[in-house]
Amino acid sequence: MQAPKYQSLKDHVYDYIAQKIQDGTLLPNQKINEAEICKKLDISRTPTREALFQLSSDNLLDYIPRRGFIVKPFDSKEKLNASQIIGALDALAATLAADNLTDQDIKEMEAIVDKIQNDISQFEFSDYYKDQYKFHNVYIRQCDNPNVIEMLDSLKNSFIRQSYLSKDNNKLALVLNEVNTEHRQIIEYFKTKDKEKLEAILKYHWRIIDNEML
Known part of the structure; x- marks a missing residue:
């Protein structure tokens, strides 16, 4: 899956994960599989990690040391x-x-x-x-x-x-x-x-x- 023209790789990953949360494919407390995302989008680990940290900053994901990123519960x-x-x-x-x-x-x-x-x-x-x-x-x-x-x-x-x-x-x-x-x-x-x-x-x-x- 190629990134749309003029969209950065990080933004492409960000939008992909955000959409999966929106449509219920990724559920609260579910762990994000970084390797699977890299393979699916044919993107290296660096922009994927950048997107994950941005999603964490935007309160969509939680980062847990040694465990990785999980979909943030929303009370x-x-x-x-x-x-x-x-x-x-x-x-x-x-x-x-x-x-x-x-x-x-x-x-x-x-x-x-x-x-x-x-x-x-x-x-x-x-x-x-x-x-x-x-x-x-x-x-x-x-x-x-x-x-x-x-x-x-x-x-x-x-x-x-x-x-x-x-x-x-x-x-x-x-x-x-x-x-x-x-x-x-x-x-x-x-x-x-x-x-x-x-x-x-x-x-x-x-x-x-x-x-x-x-």
Whole structure:
């Protein structure tokens, strides 16, 4: 697997491991197999180690001397803390972006919401996770505030312990359908440039999907 053009080898490894955590392939407390990653990505040990230490710095992994790197457990209080900050920053990004969104941006979000609906109906929850991030990134990239964008990227990386995994696919689908209805409402608020409602819905939108809901 070759790194995408213009992406450093370290970033390629970082994104690969982060995605495996996001989609539930790598679980909390699971040890990272460095040799396997090097072989899979056809990358030497140096950029792999650099990526692992960066993931540790970003709170996705824990480094344990003589044992190596493990996927960091993420407790409920940490989830709550992260969700509250993400909600506030995402709401800020949306209000900043409201006057900058183009008709093409709106169409792109509408297309993603339709794709998300298909993800849910097919129980493709890892695809759902990626597509809902794409949805939010449409307007976040238009907020014209690099600091907000950088902080959101970092926080969302640490928030990925809230992967959309459940033993009851039908119940999870019901919850995510509710969330996707909120995506459609967000689009309507962008169309009317209703910043007050955008702020309110996005602060709520990033709530924790916990075991009681699933």
